[in-house]
Amino acid sequence: MNRANSRASFDIVHVFLDALVHLISFGITYSFFGGRNAYTGAQWKAFISLYLVCILVFLLINNSLNIYNNTVFFYIDRIFKRETVAFVGALCCGAIIYFNVSDIRFILDFIWWLLGTSYFLLTMQIVFFKGIIDKFIARKHVPRVLYVGSKDSYNKFRYFLGKTSTIVNEIGFISFDDDDESLEYIGKISDLESIIRKYNIDQIYILQKRDMDIIALQSYVDKCIEMGVTCRIIIDTFRRRKAFSYVSSVGTYPVYTFHTVPVNPFERVFKRGFDIVFSLAGIIVTLPIMIVTAIAIKLDSKGHVFFKQVRVGKNGRHFKIWKFRSMCMNAEEMKDELEDQNEMEDGLMFKIKNDPRITRVGRFIRKTSIDELPQFFNVLAGSMSVVGTRPPTIDEVSKYTAKQWRRISIKPGITGMWQVNGRSSVTNFDKIVELDTDYIDNWSMLLDIKIILKTITGVLTRKNSY
Structure with a gap:
């Protein structure tokens, strides 16, 4: 089994959505140019080649801008701005080909229509497609998730998670030691094993308390590993105060960085x-x-x-x-x-x-x-x-x-x-x-x-x- 995690947050669904948008765009452009009979075979070969190059550039730029990272907050304005950069990159690529390959100069109009219709359809993708997937995708195909923490931390984290393109089936939350009358509350962490068995849990998010004993936390992680359940720890040990922070890794070691000066x-x-x-x-x-x-x-x-x-x-x-x-x-x-x-x-x-x-x-x-x-x-x-x-x-x-x-x-x-x-x-x-x-x-x-x-x-x- 491949245990590499370099693509653990890769949103393959978003890639397929982009491909779907461009297929629709191609159909519109195809109809505009009068169908296949409008060009010779050589012209169509150049036509399709330029199309594929532009789309490849678009997807690669999107990937470099973390568009396909499902932990990135899915704010419409943020995605729209980043994908605009990708469209400009694809346009520049098409322009370079246009000015350097004389036998496909007729394709300039194609480039404009390709990008124009795709940009229009992008809005449809952002506004509608993600909502459709969230609402209608079969829940049996997404992980069943359990949260561990207080009600306040649970509500705050699920709000942030909802701003990303990560799709999960929320089963509820369990507390460290307190009872709760909320509908989402299903027990205490001391009953973790039985809760995992009862609700067929795939993943657990542990919202760590700042004063939590690391040895106790390790025991719950060990239990998840022992049962083959994916365990994710939301680090909340340190008060950030006025510092900025980000998580990275060096080899197999996760690194939590706090900084008050620009490190970019x-x-x-x-x-x-x-x-x-x-x-x-x-x-x-x-x-x-x-x-x-x-x-x-x-x-x-x-x-x-x-x-x-x-x-x-x-x-x-x-x-x-x-x-x-x-x-x-x-x-x-x-x-x-x-x-x-x-x-x-x-x-x-x-x-x-x-x-x-x-x-x-x-x-x-x-x-x-x-x-x-x-x-x-x-x-x-x-x-x-x-x-x-x-x-x-x-x-x-x-x-x-x-x-x-x-x-x-x-x-x-x-x-x-x-x-x-x-x-x-x-x-x-x-x-x-x-x-x-x-x-x-x-x-x-x-x-x-x-x-x-x-x-x-x-x-x-x-x-x-x-």
């Missing part, structure tokens, strides 16, 4: 690509400004043009940040003397409105944010991002609580939520952490673009900067 490699690559392009453009556009600024700093005060300092990046990694020097050379030594004037609450950041360490040129480049232009090189090198959280100092991070540490779970940025939501006017560090974590939780490229546009507006108006 496509998203990370896309953001990194955006950082490279934007930083290169920023360097090219602002290079004249940086040259003039360097000359002004050199003429205004003694010392280096650039200020470099070790800052803390993603998850505690150290890197050297580059800025135009806006303070006198002994600014770090003077910091201890000015500590009592710090306007930031809790002392986790250091900000003074009229900082005596700032030079004349330094005050202007801070007000206009020109001092931060060299950070484009940090972004290009990969230690920073265009949009992120404010890069803290080592001293600041040493005072962080576990909750505050989360703000450095992503790369720091030249700009971010703090900079566009008050910046220097925000003196409560917990509020800064809240803004940063809000950015982490809701990150998207659209949000990055909005923050960049707000940053540009803020720089032009010189709002909340000193």
Whole structure:
């Protein structure tokens, strides 16, 4: 017996429905073109070949988008959007053939009608076909399922299961230790063996309690295995709180992953690509400004043009940040003397409105944010991002609580939520952490673009900067 589980969630019924939809579509297209006598034998061969290629592409794209995974929630808008992508892919494939094979150029109209009628029939499939199968398929051909858990967890899980294309014959639910007067209630888990025998159960879903003894749970799993009944455990051991989660596997080990930062490699690559392009453009556009600024700093005060300092990046990694020097050379030594004037609450950041360490040129480049232009090189090198959280100092991070540490779970940025939501006017560090974590939780490229546009507006108006 094949024990591979790679296709355990594959919805073969949906594949057949797609095939049926396209057969109907082909019939409509066939009638439109006037039947077989409308073309020569060679033309019909090309006609059918193109049809089959387009449908194959459609099915393959659907499969890659998890359309045929029966655990995916069957929301009409979600399926419609994904299958739209598949139709566009099939259309592109047909267009490539059309422009490269001269002897079947007449088939362009066929492609349009094929996709058009199929798209129309897709709506019929989504709205009607699934309901027909759910209602009229013979129950003896689907697994008889029993749920184990509380009434509330049972209702919640069956609601979610009903949003998928998984078809089961619900027999009822049994509790761990409580009696219930519901019609669906058929006993306690202590009577599991007799209930399996009485109701001819095929599958059992155990809705695990967070405080459930793992040894007790194992005994019920062993009983199902012993009797040849498929057992599925709904993991509810951990409280997710604000984390996202997903289940995967490594070899034969199931892996339950919790995360608060984007882990999709496509998203990370896309953001990194955006950082490279934007930083290169920023360097090219602002290079004249940086040259003039360097000359002004050199003429205004003694010392280096650039200020470099070790800052803390993603998850505690150290890197050297580059800025135009806006303070006198002994600014770090003077910091201890000015500590009592710090306007930031809790002392986790250091900000003074009229900082005596700032030079004349330094005050202007801070007000206009020109001092931060060299950070484009940090972004290009990969230690920073265009949009992120404010890069803290080592001293600041040493005072962080576990909750505050989360703000450095992503790369720091030249700009971010703090900079566009008050910046220097925000003196409560917990509020800064809240803004940063809000950015982490809701990150998207659209949000990055909005923050960049707000940053540009803020720089032009010189709002909340000193």
